[in-house]
Amino acid sequence: MKNIPRVTSEVFIISVLLALPGSxxxxxxxxxxxxxxxxxxxxxxxxxxxxxxxxxxxxxxxxxxxxxxxxxxxxxxxxxxxxxxxxxxxxxxxxxxxxxxxxxxxxxxxxxxxxxxxxxxxxxxxxxxxxxxxxxxxxxxxxxxxxxxxxxxxxxxxxxxxxxxxxxxxxxxxxxxxxxxxxxxxxxxxxxxxxxxxxxxxxxxxxxxxxxxxxxxxxxxxxxxxxxxxxxxxxxxxxxxxxxxxxxxxxxxxxxxxxxxxxxxxxxxxxxxxxxxxxxxxxxxQCKPAKALPSELEEFVQSSGEHGVIIMSLGTLVKGLPTDITSEIAAAFAQIPQKVIWRHLGERPQNLGNNTLLVEWMPQNDLLGHPKVKAFVAHGGTNGVYEAIYHGVPVVGLPLLFDQFENVLRLEVRGAAKVLDVTKLTRKSFLQALQDILHDSSYQRSMDHLSKLHRDKPLxxxxxxxxxxxxxxxxxxxxxxRTESYKMPWYAYHSLDVISFLIAAVLALMGTVIVMFNLMCRRVCRMRKLKQQ
Structure with missing residues (x-):
């Protein structure tokens, strides 16, 4: 117990040094x-x-x-x-x-x-x-x-x-x-x-x-x-x-x-x-605590009442989505009581409900950290995924390109996301995914667990x-x-030369044993013949 103050002070000093700018x-x-x-x-x-x-x-x-x-x-x-x-x-x-x-x-x-x-x-x-x-x-x-x-x-x-x-x-x-x-x-x-x-x-x-x-x-x-x-x-x-x-x-x-x-x-x-x-x-x-929202955005968020808010962002790639897909998404949003903040670039979607606010840019990290945000509709970019984990917001994944499919799969396997195929998306399937995320508490529990694990670090x-x-x-x-293994030839890295040598040695040994056994058998046979004669 006498050592506790000293250890605690050392940890404190190290923490302060790490927090200070490099001198x-x-x-x-x-x-x-x-x-x-x-x-x-x-x-x-x-x-x-x-x-x-x-x-x-x-x-x-x-x-x-x-x-x-x-x-x-x-x-x-x-x-x-x-x-x-x-x-x-x-x-x-x-x-x-x-x-x-x-x-x-x-x-x-x-x-x-x-x-x-x-x-x-x-x-x-x-x-x-x-x-x-x-x-x-x-x-x-x-x-x-x-x-x-x-x-x-x-x-x-x-x-x-x-x-x-x-x-x-x-x-x-x-x-x-x-x-x-x-x-x-x-x-x-x-x-x-x-x-x-x-x-x-x-x-x-x-x-x-x-x-x-x-x-x-x-x-x-x-x-x-x-x-x-x-x-x-x-x-x-x-x-x-x-x-x-x-x-x-x-x-x-x-x-x-x-x-x-x-x-x-x-x-x-x-x-x-x-x-x-x-x-x-x-x-x-890149994740950090949320800051206060701009007054207009805060007013819109607060107007959601007990139902809360859903935010959606597919990055700049949303301009590449066909209008019939964005119209299906808009139609599904129009059927829910939650307010929606949708970062959308390009042509205004049809079927847009009064509960949906279109914006060209939004403070994504600050919105995800707002207590009224209930779900995040995202394409699965790494930054957005980690911000969702940090703030504990479950995800409806609409992956579009590259690693986005793998990213949302990892969340889905951990029970923190629902993933849809954009090419097969309908207002019914999208609405069902939203309802699952909003009303099945297991998604929120899973994301809360990931958030606690993610934040629990010594540094x-x-x-x-x-x-x-x-x-x-x-x-x-x-x-x-740094390992120097990258300088090794591929056959040496995988020990193929050693394996080949061992196989050759075993085969040689087996061959030697077989030859010696045959010689012994022949000698025994000759001795028997001599005795019989």
């Missing part, structure tokens, strides 16, 4: 990914700036979200010969519209294959364009010398577009990834063992407890992801590695050699899986991210946490 500011070079990924990265940069670090962000001159001027970072704008498709707001909208059209019309196999080929071609083009940023930087000798002279402490990047990996290698700087997705899918598959028997593969919406069919499907997607990365994505970066670093440097090895992976994952949400010592989990680091995710970024800066890397 010795470092220099951080940042390579972000545009769009929704930038929202996460920008939050990290604001916090690092508040801790007295100097931030320099590399952006293209066609960036969508990443602004040239900011109070918490300076920028280096790279002129690009052409805009990267991923930085075009309309690219994903038109892509979604085309995909929904094919799914709803029950297109032929030929049409589906044609669309998939178009998608792979577009993916290859995106990475070709993204790799061009590296070319433009390396061509500018004055810029590269300026970066060397700046003596950065590390490179912080989102490896979804991984050009910064090559720049970091050229500058010989340690790297920290703000990551969930990489060129071949989910980040764990590059850095940690990932048995596909119980670890769902990127793009395959299956639980961790799989049937035989689901395991076969998971294996197919795993092989498909490897093929796409090997033949569609990586060649653009390997070409640059060969050009600037020589034939012995592999882009995949550069990707795997990052010092720290700040993984935007929390195992409250993610299925359990193997991990590595240089992976730090910061899932939900908040954002503080953990700051600590490990500064750890890498202090120690010039974190090589002691």
């Amino acid at each position: 010795h500011g470092g220099k951080i070079l940042v390579f972000p990914v545009d769009g929704s990924h930038w929202v996460n990265m920008n939050l990290l940069l604001e916090g690092l700036h508040a801790r007295n670090h100097s931030i320099t962000v590399v952006r293209s001159n066609t960036s969508w979200y990443v602004k040239e001027k900011s109070p918490h970072y300076t920028s280096i704008t790279i002129p690009m010969p052409e805009a990267i498709k991923i930085e075009d707001q309309n690219f994903f909208v038109s892509f979604l519209s085309r995909m929904l059209e094919i799914q709803r019309e029950g297109a032929s196999v030929l049409t589906f294959v044609s669309f998939y080929w178009e998608m792979l071609t577009a993916l290859s083009e995106i990475h070709r364009q993204a790799s061009q940023l590296v070319v433009e930087m390396f061509k500018n000798q004055q810029l590269m010398q300026s970066l060397r002279d700046s003596q950065f402490d590390l490179v912080l990047m989102d490896p979804g577009l991984p050009g910064g990996v090559l720049v970091a290698h050229q500058l010989q700087l340690p790297t920290v990834f703000n990551v969930r997705w990489i060129t071949s899918g989910e980040g764990h598959f590059v850095v940690a063992p990932s048995p596909v028997s119980y670890v769902p593969t990127s793009g395959c919406a299956v639980p961790d407890k799989m049937t035989f069919y689901q395991r076969a499907k998971n294996m197919f997607h795993y092989i498909l992801n490897i093929c796409i990365d090997t033949f569609v994505v990586s060649p653009h970066y390997n070409r640059l590695c060969a050009q600037y670093f020589g034939p012995d440097i592999s882009f995949y090895h550069l990707l795997q050699s990052s010092d720290i992976w700040l993984m935007r994952v929390d195992f409250v949400f993610e299925f359990p899986r193997p991990t590595m010592p240089n992976i730090v989990y910061i899932g939900g680091f 908040q995710p954002l503080d953990s991210a700051f600590f490990w970024i500064e750890f890498v800066m202090r120690h010039k890397g974190a090589a002691h946490l």
Whole structure:
């Protein structure tokens, strides 16, 4: 009992030190990914700036979200010969519209294959364009010398577009990834063992407890992801590695050699899986307590009375939904007593009820934290999912693209969401899903449980991210946490050479025993014949 005050004081001092801004500011070079990924990265940069670090962000001159001027970072704008498709707001909208059209019309196999080929071609083009940023930087000798002279402490990047990996290698700087997705899918598959028997593969919406069919499907997607990365994505970066670093440097090895992976994952949400010592989990680091709503919005929310409010946001992709689907959604909303706040862009839906307020933007985190909000209709983007978990709001999932299907599946498996297929949505099915979420208390209980687990941490995710970024800066890397297994040949990594040797040794031993046994049998037979004679 005498030690309690000392331990408590030590914990208090550590907590205070973690909460204070860093006293010795470092220099951080940042390579972000545009769009929704930038929202996460920008939050990290604001916090690092508040801790007295100097931030320099590399952006293209066609960036969508990443602004040239900011109070918490300076920028280096790279002129690009052409805009990267991923930085075009309309690219994903038109892509979604085309995909929904094919799914709803029950297109032929030929049409589906044609669309998939178009998608792979577009993916290859995106990475070709993204790799061009590296070319433009390396061509500018004055810029590269300026970066060397700046003596950065590390490179912080989102490896979804991984050009910064090559720049970091050229500058010989340690790297920290703000990551969930990489060129071949989910980040764990590059850095940690990932048995596909119980670890769902990127793009395959299956639980961790799989049937035989689901395991076969998971294996197919795993092989498909490897093929796409090997033949569609990586060649653009390997070409640059060969050009600037020589034939012995592999882009995949550069990707795997990052010092720290700040993984935007929390195992409250993610299925359990193997991990590595240089992976730090910061899932939900963008979540924060709700602030007061604008007066007009608060007045609308309070007018809901005892029934409460439902909020709906499908991000900017809602512009890609056909009007007949949005009309079905609006018709279902019109039949419930709750008030609805719907972030909607584009043509006004038909059948819109008096209880529904359309807005072009809404303070999503603050609304989710409001006590009158009863349900969240969402497309399953990572940010929205974690905010829903943080505030304990059950979800009606309408996944549209990419990882959204996997995200809402994880919530559904945990009993905190109801998921619908947008292509088969009717006002009746949507209304039923709303009624289930609102009136079946198990959904709220499940989400409350997830929320309590998510909040119960010794250190908040954002503080953990700051600590490990500064750890890498202090120690010039974190090589002691990184496995060198990625340098092994594939046959050695899987011990195929050892297995082959052991099999050969066993076969040789068995062969020797068999030969000796035959020789002994023959000798015995000869001795018997001699005795008989």
